[in-house]
Amino acid sequence: MRRPPPRPSPRSDPLQLIYSPLSPFARKVRVVLAEKGMEDRVEMVAANPWEDPESLTRANPISQVPTLILDDGSALHDSPIICAWLDAHGDGQRLIPDGEAQWAVRRLEAVCDAIMETGVKLRQEEMRPEGERSSTHPVRWARTIRRAFDDLEAEGPGGDLNLGEIALVCALEYIDFRAPYLNWREGRPNLVARHGALASRPSLRATAPA
Ligand SMILES: N[C@@H](CCC(=O)N[C@@H](CS)C(=O)NCC(=O)O)C(=O)O
Incomplete structure (x- = not known):
């Protein structure tokens, strides 16, 4: 044969x-x-x-x-x-749901990416020599980030496993790492609960900034 x-x-x-x-x-x-x-x-x-x-x-x-x-x-x-x-x-649970439910997840990811982008800009500005730093941009960027925190707080506790909530933990912990003075926990119990719902997952612990 x-x-x-x-x-x-x-x-x-x-x-x-x-x-x-x-x-x-x-x-x-x-x-x-x-x-x-x-x-x-x-x-x-x-x-x-x-x-x-x-x-x-x-x-x-x-x-x-x-x-x-x-x-x-x-x-x-x-x-x-x-x-x-x-x-x-990949395998396992879908992190971006199908159908209409995807838009809330993608929107949350976009908001959290924008917090990260603004946090990166703040960080870059802080790295510039003192005489070259803008006196206005960092103030506005800090205000933007706080406003986004307040908006997320108003959404309630959340905390499902999806790409938006993963982005949320990454954004909050990036701010903890680079701009802790923005103190997102203060007066925002929903954000604290939302962060706490996923933050101890091995995937997030293994990648935390340090
Ligand atoms: N929108 C991009 C942003 C990526 C980004 O800004 N990465 C930074 C590091 S945190 C970078 O590579 N910056 C180098 C540069 O912009 O020249 C994404 O979501 O991947």
Whole structure:
């Protein structure tokens, strides 16, 4: 009996995640990797995006982390897209629900990403030499972040496992790490409960900024 010809072996190149350890956006992706049971499929490549390393700019001209290189060599960037791709391709519970329910989750993710972006800008401003710092931008950015906290507080306790709530924990803990003086816990019991509902998950503990 003739044997069937060997099939071409499926591509088994691992995915590569270019990240920096303290990036809150990369943290969100690392949490999703863990929640979706995909850590073994991904090679982690640390990079400093501010130095425009060639390994990063080749995949992402914007030179930002996180960037995910897929097994066909193409790259995804922007954490919402990476997280959505992982959610669609990994195992376990969907972190972005189907149908109409997805919009509340995506909206929450967007608000929390904006808090992180504003927090990163605050941090960058603080890193500038004293004479070059703006006296107005940080005040406005701090006000923006506080306003977003108040808005989230008004939504109630929340705390389901989904991408929006994961982004919330990443955003709150990034602010704890970089701008603790914004003290999101004070007078915001719902935010405290919401944070507490997910914060002790292994995926979040293993990636906490320190
Ligand atoms: N919208 C992007 C933001 C990513 C981002 O700002 N990453 C920062 C690190 S926390 C970065 O790579 N900054 C380098 C730069 O902007 O040049 C995402 O969601 O992934």
